[in-house]
Amino acid sequence: MAIVLRYVDKEGFIRERFFDLVHVKETTSSPLKEICDVLSHLCLNVKDIRGQRYDGASNMRGEFKGSQALLLKECPFAYYIHCLAHRLQLTLVAASKEVILIAQFFSYLTIIINLIMSSCKRQDQLRDAQASYIANMIAIEELESGKRKNQIGTLQRARDTRRGSHLTSLCSLLKMFDATCSVIPSMYPRRK
Incomplete structure (x- = not known):
């Protein structure tokens, strides 16, 4: 769990600072103790918290048992706001699904990637084909060779x-x- 503090400095500018990365043993339990620790x-008082923001995971935002609810009991001014970057991503995905051509494009992209990545044999074939392609491109001097160049990746x-x-x-x-x-x-081999 990453802990980032956002505050207003003496000049009135909003600042955001990363404070700690905390290992949380269970995702179902509340990480409130870790936040307080x-x-x-850092010599900061929990009672001074004025807002909290999470990515929308139910264990964090839960209305009754989530971290935001438990922290709100400790500090009634720590209002919960859904992470705006996460909300924007979900909005963009939903909007793109409304445009038929874009939705079809990403649907086909997903099908292609899932077909190949769902089989270890096809993944090996993909790596072998990519290695062969890179070797061929280096041989005809279309690609530069060197350390950390032209690494064989995978589909994401x-x-x-x-x-x-x-x-x-x-x-x-x-790529x-x-x-x-x-x-x-x-x-899909051809049938005779």
Whole structure:
């Protein structure tokens, strides 16, 4: 669990500082004690908290047993706000599903990636095809060779709740497009 404090400085500017990364043993239990321990270690009083923001996980935002509810009992001024970046991501995903062409595009992208990544054999074929492609491109001097260049990657799945994952997914397919195109026909051999 990352603990980040946002505050207003003496000049009236909003500041945000990362304070600690805390290991939480159970995601079902409240990390309230860990938050209080970190704040007390920094000589900050829990009663001074005026707001709290989480990514929407039920164990954090739960109305009765979530961390936000328990912290609100300790400090009645610590109002809960759903993480705005997470909310924006969910809004963009929902809006993109309303545009038929975009929804179809990402649906096809997901199908292609799932078909290949659901099989260890196809993943091996993809890696072999990508290694062959890279070796060929280096041989004809289309790619530079060197340390940490032209590493064989993998296809990345898009996640609706992760910012940038749709772009990462698309970029991974573009980077491995030729290798992917060579693996797909092997999945459906022609019948004679």
